[in-house]
Amino acid sequence: MTAPRRIAGVVAGRVGSALLVVWVVATVVFFALRATGDPLEAILGGPGSQAGPDAVRAATERYGLDEPLWTQYLMQLRDVATLNLGDSYARRVPVADLILENLGPTLVLAALSFTLAWILTLAGSFVRAFSRGPAGRAAQAALSGLEVIAAVTPQFWLGAVLIMVFATSLGWLPATSAGGGAAALVLPVVTLAVPIAGFLAQVTSDALADADAAPFATSARARGAGEARVLLAHTLRHAALPGLALSGWALGSLLSGAVVVEVLFARPGLGRLLQEAALQRDVPVVIGTVIVVALVYVVVVTVTDLAEAWLDPRLGGRHAPTPEVAAGVGQ
Incomplete structure (x- = not known):
């Protein structure tokens, strides 16, 4: 095809x-x-x-x-x-206006958290790529343990701990978004990003180990390529594919986690709007908000599917293998 x-x-x-x-x-x-x-x-x-x-x-x-x-x-x-979301029962304003007002803060929070999650995931990949010998194996074991802990950490618990440490005890960062500016985004973004990064890192690390032992990586090293070149030019792209395939799920998790985080940190956004509307039984707002979140999720999954098809050589994407790579002696 x-x-x-x-x-x-x-x-x-x-x-x-x-x-x-x-x-x-x-x-x-x-x-x-x-x-x-x-x-x-x-x-x-x-x-x-x-x-x-x-x-x-x-x-x-x-x-x-x-x-x-x-x-x-x-x-x-x-x-x-017909895209007629009606008016809010409780607020007497169009639902579309409420959603547009709160969509931006939620998307900013999700995008920053998603970016930080991938930065942490890629940082772990670099540590694994350059960890050799007994010390390197110990570092990889410690990193694997941290990834498991991060993946299973509840976001509400992590957020509460971050507030107690960095807002209440140390006073470095604000606990809420009120008047906090950019600094008020730090704790919510970290709260959302860490569990997602733990999950993505586990998936990516397994794929990185497989790619690192593949014939194309061995051939690249035999031709004199250093570990940095092998990682950046060869193994990382292959290792990132499983994580990329799960990126749609990751963003969906971020959007659902935004409900807890926006309430916990008193941030404006769709999550807080949804929570308040559900308590008020404001049917038009709840339905409109959930539909918008669901559609954003579908769009993201579609984009990640297309990106995966573009990157994955097995799907005949733009980076399809050269004859040398297909023969197992190139890339």
């Missing part, structure tokens, strides 16, 4: 996946929130509101709450399909 047809197939498959994800998300969120209580309470101002009969009747008619549940569900699907 040619590269354009393969790429078109990937995109078409992801578009279909995106539509399925939107339908599933809209369905699950709609019925889950309805199961927690009547949205009319949220529309009229929450528990204890003193709304009169006229206000109740007007709100019921405006939001179609006098219709059967399945009719309300189909109306919700129609609004989602």
Whole structure:
């Protein structure tokens, strides 16, 4: 299959996946929130509101709450399909405006955390590449232990520890985003990045060991290439492929982790917006926010699939092997 047809197939498959994800998300969120209580309470101002009969009747008619549940569900699907996210029950503003206002901070947090996670992963790869002899094996063992610990560390626990150490005890960094500027991003970014880096590093280290023992790496060393050249020009690209394939999952994990981190560090963003809307049973905001997060995840997975196809020689991408490499004596 040619590269354009393969790429078109990937995109078409992801578009279909995106539509399925939107339908599933809209369905699950709609019925889950309805199961927690009547949205009319949220529309009229929450528990204890003193709304009169006229206000109740007007709100019921405006939001179609006098219709059967399945009719309300189909109306919700129609609004989602037409990108009509409606107005927030609690805030009385368009849901689209709320999402646009909070999308930027979340994407910045996720992008910085993702970048730091890969920096830590690549740093570990360099340590492994240049660690030789007994001391090198000890360093690799210690690094492997740190990666396992990082991968299983809960983000809320790590964030709390970082706040206690660097904000409360040492006073080096602010604990919240209020007036903290760029410094306020440090602790949230580290909190999100460390567990993802631990997981990516474990996957990448196994692939790096396999690539380091492959014929093309042995051939490169036989021709006089140093370890730095072998790593940068040959083994690292192969070792990064498994991590790249999981990058979509990694960003999805970062977006879900943003809910905890944004609440913990009092940061604005989609995670905090989603948490507040769920507590208020603000159905339009919850559905709109979750759909946007799901679509961002699908887009990222699509991009990583295309990047993997472009980089992986076995898929016939741009870096397809030369005849020498195919014969096992080149690259």
